[in-house]
Amino acid sequence: MASVSVRNVEKRFxxxxxxxxxxxxxxxxxxxxxxGASGCGKSTLLRMIAGLESITAGEIHIGDRRVNxxxxxxxxxAMVFQSYALYPHLNVRxxxxxxxxxxxxxPQDIVTQIDKAASVLNLGQLLERFPxxxxxxxxxxxxxxxxxVRHPQVFLFDEPLSxxxxxxxxxMRTEIRxxxxxxxxxxxxxxxxxVEAMTMADRxxxxxxxxxxxxGAPLDVYDAPQTLYVAKFIGAPSINVIExxxxxxxxxxxxxxxxxxxxxxxxxxGQGRRVSAAFRPEHVTMGxxxxxxxxxxxxxxxxxxxxxxxxxxxxxxxILINRDLRPRVGDAVRLIISSEHVHLFDSDTGLRLx
Amino acid sequence: xxxxxxxxxxxxxxxxxxxxxxxxxxxVLLFVLLTxxxxxNLLRMSVSTIDFMHGSEVWSFTPGRNWASxxxxxxxxxxxxxxxxxxxxxxxVEVILGLGLALLVGSMTRGKGLxxxxxxxxxLIPPVAIGSMFKLMFNHDFGLFNQLLAVxxxxxxxxxxxxxxxxxxxxxxxxxxWVPFVFLxxxxxxxxxxxxxxxxxxxxxxxxxxxxxxxxxxxxxxxITVAVLFRAILAFKAFDEVFLLIGGGPGTSSxxxxxxxxxxFFEQNQLGYGAMxxxxxxxxxxxxxxxxxxxxxxxxxx
Numbered sequence: 001m002a003s004v005s006v007r008n009v010e011k012r013f014x015x016x017x018x019x020x021x022x023x024x025x026x027x028x029x030x031x032x033x034x035x036g037a038s039g040c041g042k043s044t045l046l047r048m049i050a051g052l053e054s055i056t057a058g059e060i061h062i063g064d065r066r067v068n069x070x071x072x073x074x075x076x077x078a079m080v081f082q083s084y085a086l087y088p089h090l091n092v093r094x095x096x097x098x099x100x101x102x103x104x105x106x107p108q109d110i111v112t113q114i115d116k117a118a119s120v121l122n123l124g125q126l127l128e129r130f131p132x133x134x135x136x137x138x139x140x141x142x143x144x145x146x147x148x149v150r151h152p153q154v155f156l157f158d159e160p161l162s163x164x165x166x167x168x169x170x171x172m173r174t175e176i177r178x179x180x181x182x183x184x185x186x187x188x189x190x191x192x193x194x195v196e197a198m199t200m201a202d203r204x205x206x207x208x209x210x211x212x213x214x215x216g217a218p219l220d221v222y223d224a225p226q227t228l229y230v231a232k233f234i235g236a237p238s239i240n241v242i243e244x245x246x247x248x249x250x251x252x253x254x255x256x257x258x259x260x261x262x263x264x265x266x267x268x269x270g271q272g273r274r275v276s277a278a279f280r281p282e283h284v285t286m287g288x289x290x291x292x293x294x295x296x297x298x299x300x301x302x303x304x305x306x307x308x309x310x311x312x313x314x315x316x317x318x319i320l321i322n323r324d325l326r327p328r329v330g331d332a333v334r335l336i337i338s339s340e341h342v343h344l345f346d347s348d349t350g351l352r353l354x
Numbered sequence: 355x356x357x358x359x360x361x362x363x364x365x366x367x368x369x370x371x372x373x374x375x376x377x378x379x380x381x382v383l384l385f386v387l388l389t390x391x392x393x394x395n396l397l398r399m400s401v402s403t404i405d406f407m408h409g410s411e412v413w414s415f416t417p418g419r420n421w422a423s424x425x426x427x428x429x430x431x432x433x434x435x436x437x438x439x440x441x442x443x444x445x446x447v448e449v450i451l452g453l454g455l456a457l458l459v460g461s462m463t464r465g466k467g468l469x470x471x472x473x474x475x476x477x478l479i480p481p482v483a484i485g486s487m488f489k490l491m492f493n494h495d496f497g498l499f500n501q502l503l504a505v506x507x508x509x510x511x512x513x514x515x516x517x518x519x520x521x522x523x524x525x526x527x528x529x530x531x532w533v534p535f536v537f538l539x540x541x542x543x544x545x546x547x548x549x550x551x552x553x554x555x556x557x558x559x560x561x562x563x564x565x566x567x568x569x570x571x572x573x574x575x576x577x578i579t580v581a582v583l584f585r586a587i588l589a590f591k592a593f594d595e596v597f598l599l600i601g602g603g604p605g606t607s608s609x610x611x612x613x614x615x616x617x618x619f620f621e622q623n624q625l626g627y628g629a630m631x632x633x634x635x636x637x638x639x640x641x642x643x644x645x646x647x648x649x650x651x652x653x654x655x656x
Contacts, residue, residue: 052557077557
């Protein structure tokens with residue numbers, strides 16, 4: 001096991017800069033998830049750590065070794081690919097023993113390792129099969145097995161669950177977490193799925209356009225997003241955003257929206273500042289005397305929770321409600337927004353205010 | 355109502371099926387006419403003696419005589435051995451060079467299209483032009499190869515005039531002519547190699563060499579098999595190169611089966627015996643093909 005440190009890393013393809021100034025420290029044994037929309041650079045960063053992509057500037061250390069100029073095989077990392085990337089001409093046993101054979105490990109040792117991994121991953125029945133004879137989920141397990149038999153310093157996962165169906169994805173999510181708890185190996189996991197990031201990460205790294213937006217424990221990021229981008233990206237359904245101007249006088253601090261409605265705040269960043277106010281669906285309730293007036297547009301019953309989309313002059317907002325309220329489409333309602341849960345971001349920079 | 359519809363559907367299906375069967379007829383007729391009939395005729399020729407008398411052909415059934423000619427012919431052994439050397443050495447070298455070039459061009463970041471276009475040129479040149487081109491380059495007195503050797507202070511070498519070199523000169527031309535063909539087949543396969551699997555191999559700890567031997571080559575095996583089979587079949591039948599360059603000489607030192615057949619048919623006018631040799635060649639090629647397929651299937655996982 002080892003820590004990983006990324007220092008001021010940059011990536012350019014010709015004149016096009018796709019990543020700049022990325023700094024990240026990953027502790028020994030930590031499970032870190034890189035999350036962001038496609039094209040944000042998360043996979044590129046992972047591949048730079050693996051050595052599959054060159055580093056234009058900056059430094060990457062694994063343990064106490066600087067790995068910038070090391071080949072992937074010299075870095076002692078294992079990687080699980082989105083497409084599984086199993087060797088099609090080798091059976092499951094040979095796929096898993098491939099790296100051990102290259103390292104000239106004793107045959108008896110290899111057999112022991114494979115058997116151990118096979119029992120952990122439930123692959124015992126499949127060892128003699130070829131990849132084309134396996135289902136997606138089974139291939140996924142073999143890919144995991146190929147990684148764990150090596151006992152590498154770092155596990156790298158590149159969207160390993162994207163090709164699975166929803167149910168299997170949830171099952172594998174739990175399984176990978178359990179595996180991590182058992183092996184305690186440093187893991188870096190790339191995904192575009194913020195639910196995966198929330199549920200699996202010790203710490204998550206939200207990336208956008210080749211930069212790191214925020215690093216933190218999932219709930220810390222959820223509760224205190226540092227940028228408007230993070231606020232919008234993390235959480236499903238998405239956070240509600242409304243544009244407005246701060247009004248701060250002796251009587252009250254509030255955001256005045258374009259339509260003239262106002263949202264009360266506990267404190268403000270200064271009179272006249274243009275802000276984006278954001279609040280999550282669970283921090284709004286419906287009532288007779290709220291700050292925004294609107295009509296119910298859509299009701300989504302998910303069973304354990306019910307979301308209502310309310311259309312107002314200032315846009316459409318999502319609210320998490322008690323299912324017993326049974327609102328009907330077309331009902332006129334007012335929204336009561338919990339002041340202490342309103343996040344304020346600068347309208348121009350998107351940075352958190354306060 | 356429903357029953358009527360069902361019956362009508364039954365008739366339509368029957369018409370469809372019948373039509374489908376009968377539409378094959380023209381193709382079947384063409385196949386019989388153009389392939390089966392000539393082969394049958396060749397078989398008949400191979401057990402006959404054919405003489406030309408008074409401006410017409412006279413067939414007589416003499417199977418023993420053709421076999422006797424076969425056994426009494428001294429030149430046939432060397433011809434068969436020449437052909438085997440030509441096929442094995444030619445095909446092996448062509449596949450190794452073609453594969454090497456395919457891997458090399460495949461690893462280039464730009465200019466792939468240009469390389470592929472350049473490579474096709476030797477295939478486009480008519481064999482007759484290739485023959486005369488190389489005949490000039492192999493010329494003892496003023497050929498390009500001997501001029502180059504002279505610069506290095508060696509030579510001159512009698513490329514086509516020496517019994518020990520002639521066959522190898524022909525093989526060289528064949529390699530020059532056909533490496534591009536092997537390259538094209540294997541280049542397509544190299545371009546189709548799954549990038550992520552190769553990356554998995556690199557992360558798993560494979561050196562370039564190990565990646566080639568343990569991952570890339572097994573994945574390229576089907577394409578390599580195709581290239582080898584194609585080339586072996588064509589090489590067995592090679593005629594133009596050896597005919598144009600030296601006509602099988604000196605003596606019969608570079609004579610290949612096809613050229614021998616040509617001489618039997620057209621110079622010695624032994625049509626029946628020639629036909630028998632043709633049949634034997636076909637049988638030989640078929641056996642080689644089946645063996646090749648068996649070997650290829652054995653090399654691949656079931």
